[in-house]
Amino acid sequence: MASALTDKLTRLVKEMRGQARITESNVTDMLREVRMALLEADVALPVVRDFIARVKEKALGQEVLGSLKPGQTLVSIVNRELAATMGEGVADINLAAQPPAVILMAGLQGAGKTTTTAKLAKHLIEKRKKKVLTVSGDVYRPAAIEQLKTVTKQAGAEWFPSTPDQKPLDIAHAALDYAKKHYFDVLLVDTAGRLAIDEALMKEIKDLHAALNPVETLFVVDAMQGQDAINTAKAFKEALPLTGIVLTKLDGDSRGGAALSVRQITGAPIKFAGVSEKLDGLEVFDAERHAGRILGMGDIVALVEQVTAGVDMEAAQKLAAKVKSGDGFDLNDFLSQIQQMKQMGGLSSLMDKLPSQLTAKAGSIDMDKAEKDIKRKEGIIQSMTPLERRKPELIKATRKKRIANGAGVHVQEVNRLLKEFEQMQGMMKKMKGGGLMKMMKKMGGMKGMGGGGMPKMPF
Structure with a gap:
């Protein structure tokens, strides 16, 4: 996400943190960068000017000059002003209306309106417990109606x-x-887009x-459009x-300018961000957390949410009780741990939310290979x-060969898995005996990925 902008600002953040004394000269140098x-990053010029002026005014004020750690204070000011540029905190969707609450989806063709409509339907069903109906008013684009029908079904909503x-x-x-x-809580109306703004569309x-x-008129804009996104936003x-x-396609955005500009140009709050192509890849937009991501500080809150959502708490408690009682940890339990990792979105998705200084250390790991x-x-x-699976000790040479053939791998890979399972x-077993601290120390000494494999740790 916003990789080029993030890389540059992360480097500047490191330089700022190291400043023992802040002067007008070094503030000016940093702000030029x-x-x-x-x-x-394609941030609109008026937005850049306003942002730099606000940071400079506060950077040369008493808050920084009188601080024991001026570099860190300056970083926090940059973070705060980035968040302020994109809006304060979270702007929740408004459903305070006599049902059905109508939400109109607007935007240019190719911005991702139809997919976003289904993502929003899924979000409202799962997070707000609403009964949702979708309808397509796009009578111009071939297969637009059928596309909405398909993604609506996948989202678990009803299609009109x-x-x-x-x-x-x-x-x-x-549809209304x-x-x-039929007592629907929400009606999502997917409107027609054009390849460019025209009078007929408007x-x-x-x-x-x-x-x-x-009750809501949401403007769906492709974050990768840069300056074009700003012009489109003005017209709408x-x-x-x-x-x-x-903001859609934020996961593929190499510039990041739209997120910083669109709020200030339109005056409308950013309510959601599309962070993956999957139907659950829609996040409620939090300006402070997004600013942290841009500055390479990661998004630990999103990481915790992702892990919590992906973990089967009942299965985890059963495993804990099993270990505590002394029952053996078998390959069924090992498989369950692997599947939990997949439910959390995989390694690359988790790494994306870690602070850049941590992910830099893990940069040598090939995430695709690990997945x-x-x-x-x-x-x-x-x-x-x-x-x-219940009795791994039974797996000897002939069984290993059969298992390898069934999985389409070499016998050496079966051996490697069994070795990791034994570890x-x-x-x-040590957890059962209360030697948790000893186990943690040993885990700390293990190699991170075991030759491109998964981490040697209970996920």
């Missing part, structure tokens, strides 16, 4: 049918009537807005009373019989 980094020969206003009225009669969406009176803001912004290794281990265990089994 920050200004260049922001402009290269429409056809390309209908008028968008008629579709919207019919259906949503009222008139159509204005008419839809007037007819539906939505002039045409519609935007209540919020959804493949985890899948390979899962395949090896699934090629074993239930008895072999973890040994750790579990």
Whole structure:
């Protein structure tokens, strides 16, 4: 995410932290670098000027000059002002309306409106416990209606049918009537996009807005568009009373400028960020946490949320009780640990949220290779019989060969997995005996990835 901007600002943050004394001269030098980094990241010039002026004013104030650690104080000011540029804290979606609450999705073609509509439906179902209906008013783009039907089903919401020969206003009225009669909490209306802004598009969406009176009008914008995103945002803001912004493709953004500019240019808060192509890849946008990511400070809160969401607490408690009682840790338990890692989004997804100084140390690890290794281990265990998983000591030469053939790997890989399993089994035995501290010390001395494999630790 925003890799080029993050790299430059992270380097500057390190330089700032090391400053024992802050003067107007070194602040000016640093801010010149920050200004260049922001402009290269396609941040709009008025936004850059305003940001630099605010940081400079506070950097030369008593807060920094009187601080025992001026470098760190300056970093915190940059972080705070980055967050302020993108909006304060979290701007939640507004559903305070007589059901159904209508949410109108606006934006150019290719910005990801249809996928974002389904992602938002999934978010509202899972996080807000709402009954959601989606409808497509895009009667121009081939297969747009079918695409919404498919992704809506995957999201677990209900889809209202429409056809390309209908008028968008008629579709919207019919969907709203259906949503009222069937007691839906939320109606998500996916509107037509164009490859560029034109009068016909703007008139159509204005008419839809007037007819539906939505509680939220969300502008979906591709974060990778840079300056174009800002121009598009201006045009939509002039045409519609935007209540919020959804930044899509933030995971693939090499510049990061849109996130810093779009809030200030439109005056509308950023409410969501698309962070992956998966339907659960929609995050509630938190300006402070996003600023931390841009500065290379990571997003530990998001990491904890991801891990918590991915962990099967019941399974974890059962394993803990099993270990405590002295029952053996077998290959079924080992497989369960591997699957927990997959549910958390995999290694690369977790690493992305760690501070840059930690991920830099792990830079030598090939994440793709590690992810493949985890899948390979899962395949090896699934090629074993239930008895072999319960009693790994039975697995001798002929069984190893059969398991290797079943998993499509060499026998050496089966041996490697069994060795790793034995190491973890040994750790579990020490946990049973209360030697947790000894185990932690030993874990600290282990090699991180074991030749590109998964970490030698209980995930």
